[in-house]
Amino acid sequence: MANSSMNDAIDPLRPVDVVPAKMPSPPAIPLPLNACDAHSHVFGPYDDFPFATASSYPPPLAPAATYLAMLDTIGARRGVLVQPAPYGTDNTALMAALRSGVGRIRGVAVVNGDVPDEGLHRLELSGVCALRFNEMPSPQTGKPFAGSVGLDAALALASRMKALDWHAQVWARCSDVPAITEKLDRVGLSVVFEHMTCFDPSLGTGHRDFQNVLALIREGRIGVKLALCRVSKLPPHYQDLRPFHDLMVEANARQLVWSSDWPYVRMGDAAPDVGALVNTFDEWVTDASLRHTILVDNPARFYRFDDWTARHIFRKGNPCH
Template sequence: MMSKLCLPPKDSMQRVQFEIPAHACDSHAHIFGPNELYPFAPDRSYTAPESPLESFIQHLERMGFERGVLVTPSPYGTDNRSVLDALTAYPDRLRAVAVADTGVNVDTLRVWRKAGVCGVRFNLYAVGGDKVYKNGAGLDVLETLAPMMRDLDLHAQIWIHAPDLVELAPRLEKLNVPLVIDHMGRMNAALGRDNPGFQKLCQMLGAGNTWTKISGADRNSNQQGQYGDIDDFASDLIAANPERIVWGSDWPHTNYFDSTMVPDDGILLNTLHRWLPDADVRQKILCDNPGQLYRF
């Protein structure tokens, strides 16, 4: 059965209330289409409207950002052609995170890395034991690919519900591959900062081999529009280790079907400003950290 078509991103944004530093990086975004070139997997959790590469470049310029990181989204499965083509088009401006299965070989990973792929994404996101999205590679795939990823200095981007880190962190950490946890652990704010999984994420950041993206405020919040209930979560993560934090918009904000819920990128940036009032820390999280993690 065809999945429902998501709404497109907003075509305007709230005025940004701070100066964007040079070389700022949007460290989490997706592109979709043109559909005739990059068709979706028949079995998928959602269908995104076309939001192709040039629209993403316009998004960066509207925000005042120089750099971006494109993540292969789940409707493409392990088809990474759109992000690989984007790297060819903008080799100095873009990096990517790909999706792979156990059929990938070291030569392919080496070609990807040379092109600007810095990590491989793994979908461990389940709530109550039920997988939330179709497609994506699981922990078994990561455990198979980890030796090759270590040799090529590729990180593992982990899409996971923070409460599951209590059980799964030991398996992840023993792989000795740098970890990047998506969207602050994609945990609803109602679960609270004392949640053992969120506390585990803070501990992992402090240990130094794990990063997180303080993205997805709109998805974790129960206060749509300003996301104030996420403020303390972001503060805890930043305090745990500001050297291991990056920020992403999650453009084009897929899987929204109510126009009142589609995030405004200006509001997301102004939320970030609320979290990062110090210009030096903003410089670190928007520029220096992604420069290191994504090898700009």
């Protein structure tokens, strides 16, 4: 025990005291064929995939096999994995999970602006189709989260991302969404914003920041992930978000994808049940055609599932075999 404690102290990148990932219950109504959870993360196993930087939260144990079991339980045939900050620009765990998904999973990686072309090519072959950029400061320090990469890297990478038909995924404050969109527009990059654009529900739907987001959705200039748990002040039913969610769907359902944010880092006992989140979505979006658009059609288009499968999964020597 003493040796273990000493090792923990000198090697914070290989976590020992981890939090088990919360597994879901099946949703009340089965998801449609090829439904996609468009935002989750994998963590571990840490002997194989230590962190690149010390984590600012108790790390979950959520390896690829556990993640795939989560998708199976909720009935999602497809998923999108997003590189979490503690892994920094070491996308090894993400790439391994994509390979284990055999074309079922697409990835959103993190790289620096000077990444070599060979590194981007390896990511693309593994199933990566977007890069993540973080403009959300840590609430503890007011500085960028350790391991994150900011928007300047997106501007530096724009021409190479366009050549690969990749988009930018951005975690940012709602008030910053218009300016970020303009910057990415100028370099020809499409953008998807995480966590419903992180608006403050206490300000109401009429606040200019949320109205600006609605205008950008309506114009088809941004995509948005409908993930409730990071924005709502009223778990587990999230009724404070219902008016915002309704207005986003009304503005332009073709620009929205549904996501769980599993396995819920920094949430502790407030972590939701993914099956219950699916139930909430079904209660809020009652039209079957709209549900199919958001759960199936949009993620297939945003993350090019069919296109990538046709080009890669049957290619001889592809790492997804």
